[in-house]
Structures are given as C-alpha cells and as structure tokens.
Amino acid sequence: MATSPEVDDPTREYPTVPDEERHRPNGFARLLIFVGFVFALIVLACFGLRAINVLPSFDNPFEDRTIDRSQPVLLQSMRDLHRYVAADGTFQVIVDLQQEKENIPDFLVNRRTLFVGSGTVEAYVDFSALAGDALKIDEGKKSIELTLPPPQQSTAALDMAKSYVVAEERGLLNRIGDAFGDEPNKQQRVYQLAQERITEAARASELDRRAKENTQRMLESLFARLGYTTVTVTFASP
Incomplete structure (x- = not known):
C-alpha cells in the first residue's frame, strides 16, 4: 500500500534548525x-x-536607630554659693500609689504604680548668713570662737538611674485612654511622692549631727593651719 507523503513526513513544511543555533541562547x-x-x-x-x-x-536593614534632636542647653540663671556641704545621705523608698474612682470597679478605672525611688539629700551650713559678731578672735591666746547658723537640708534629688517602676496595674478604661492619648506627666505624682518621703526621712535622720561634726572638724583644721590653737564652734538653735 502506498504511503501518503503527508503522513510519512508531517514536519516537512517546517525548516530544519541547525544544532548550533538550537543551543545558542x-x-x-x-x-x-x-x-x-x-x-x-x-x-x-x-x-x-x-x-x-x-x-x-x-547585616540588618531594619536595625534600630536613635536620632538625637535635643536643643542646645540654655543657661537660665547663675548664682554664687556661700555654703559648705558638710554631709549628704542617700535614701531609698518604695512608693505604692493607687489612683481610683469611687463606686467604679477597679477593673474599669484603676491605676496602681509600684515605684522604687533613690535620692540624695545634702546637709549644708550657709556662711552667707553669719552675723557681724559671729567671729571672735583672741590673738594673744590664739583662739577663735565662731557661731554658725544651724545646718540646713536640701530637697531630695532623685537619681533616675537608680529609680525604676517595678509594676503598674491599669484598669480597662485606663488602658484604652493610654492607647489613644499619651499623658507625659502621669508618673510625676509618683516622683513627687518619692521625693517628699525621702526629704522627710532625711529630716528624722542624724544628717544634721553629722553635718555639725564635719563642719567643726573642717574649721578646726583650717584655722590650725593659720596658727590658731583653740577653735570653738557653736551652732545657733534652729
């Protein structure tokens, strides 16, 4: 039986591609x-x-980056100090402050902060308040009598590097309010309370007595270098 050319050679109408052109990109x-x-x-x-x-x-295309846009430091005031810092004390206080609303459940409105505050109080003697007859000198006996004002204490200065919030509890409405509005001074009351507690603790401590002793030793050493053998320091009553 004769074979049809169309069946035996189905691709005869397409041109033949050479091998070197077939593998060329x-x-x-x-x-x-x-x-x-x-x-x-x-x-x-x-x-x-x-x-x-x-x-x-x-290495990390999403690495955290800190940008400091702080303004230059502005000098607001300057003053001369005439006081001798004779002693200081470092105190630590734990503040447990809770703010709530009357007749409202705590799970709705409540803010409780547990804060550890560390602060320093200075005890100093102000020499600018000396009266005209505060210093009595006897050159013959090489003696000095000095009457000083009582030591004073500064307000506690919180050390924020050593102060921290241990825990904070917030009600549901407090959380929602914090999410939609930022209150930058919400911890200010905690800081103030810690500062007040440390200042009160310093008043009840022996910081004033230590300041008197250190001031007396400092003046005795100072006047001894000037040739005085007897130095009597008296502190006025508060």
Whole structure:
C-alpha cells in the first residue's frame, strides 16, 4: 500500500534548525545573563568597600536607630554659693500609689504604680548668713570662737538611674485612654511622692549631727593651719 507523503513526513513544511543555533541562547536570555553578571560585580564591590570600612554594615536593614534632636542647653540663671556641704545621705523608698474612682470597679478605672525611688539629700551650713559678731578672735591666746547658723537640708534629688517602676496595674478604661492619648506627666505624682518621703526621712535622720561634726572638724583644721590653737564652734538653735 502506498504511503501518503503527508503522513510519512508531517514536519516537512517546517525548516530544519541547525544544532548550533538550537543551543545558542536567544536575546532575552543573553540580557538576563548580562544583568546577573553586573549585579554580581556590584555585590562584590560593596563587600569589598565594606571590608575596608568605606560602606556601613548591611547585616540588618531594619536595625534600630536613635536620632538625637535635643536643643542646645540654655543657661537660665547663675548664682554664687556661700555654703559648705558638710554631709549628704542617700535614701531609698518604695512608693505604692493607687489612683481610683469611687463606686467604679477597679477593673474599669484603676491605676496602681509600684515605684522604687533613690535620692540624695545634702546637709549644708550657709556662711552667707553669719552675723557681724559671729567671729571672735583672741590673738594673744590664739583662739577663735565662731557661731554658725544651724545646718540646713536640701530637697531630695532623685537619681533616675537608680529609680525604676517595678509594676503598674491599669484598669480597662485606663488602658484604652493610654492607647489613644499619651499623658507625659502621669508618673510625676509618683516622683513627687518619692521625693517628699525621702526629704522627710532625711529630716528624722542624724544628717544634721553629722553635718555639725564635719563642719567643726573642717574649721578646726583650717584655722590650725593659720596658727590658731583653740577653735570653738557653736551652732545657733534652729
């Protein structure tokens, strides 16, 4: 039986592609290869510049960054001090402050803060308040009698590097309010209370007695260098 040419040779109307042209990449593939080669060169160049510290590190593209936009320090006032800081004391207080509303459940409106405050109080003698007859000198006996005002104490200065919030409880409405509005001074009451408690504790401590002793020793040493053998220091009543 005769065979039809159309059946025996189905692709005879399509031209034959040589093998060397069949394996040769087309124009789009060559473009991709070129772009990949250029990209590899750029990456290698970046690593080379980073190795010699020309480019910054790219290990974490989402690394945290701190931007300081603080304004320059403004000098508001200046004054001369005429006091001798004779002693200071460091105190620590635990403040447990709760703010709530009457007749409202705590799970709705409640703010309780547990705060550890550390502060320093200075005890000083103010020499600017000396009266005209406060100093009596006897050159023959090489003696000095000095009457000083009583020691004073400064307001406690909180050390924020050593003060911290241990825990804070908030009601549901407090949490919602904090989410939609920021109150920058909400911890101010806690700081003030810690400062007041430390100041009161310093008043009841022996800081004044220590200040008197240190002031007397300082003056005795000072006048001894000037040739005086007897130095009597008296503190006025508060």
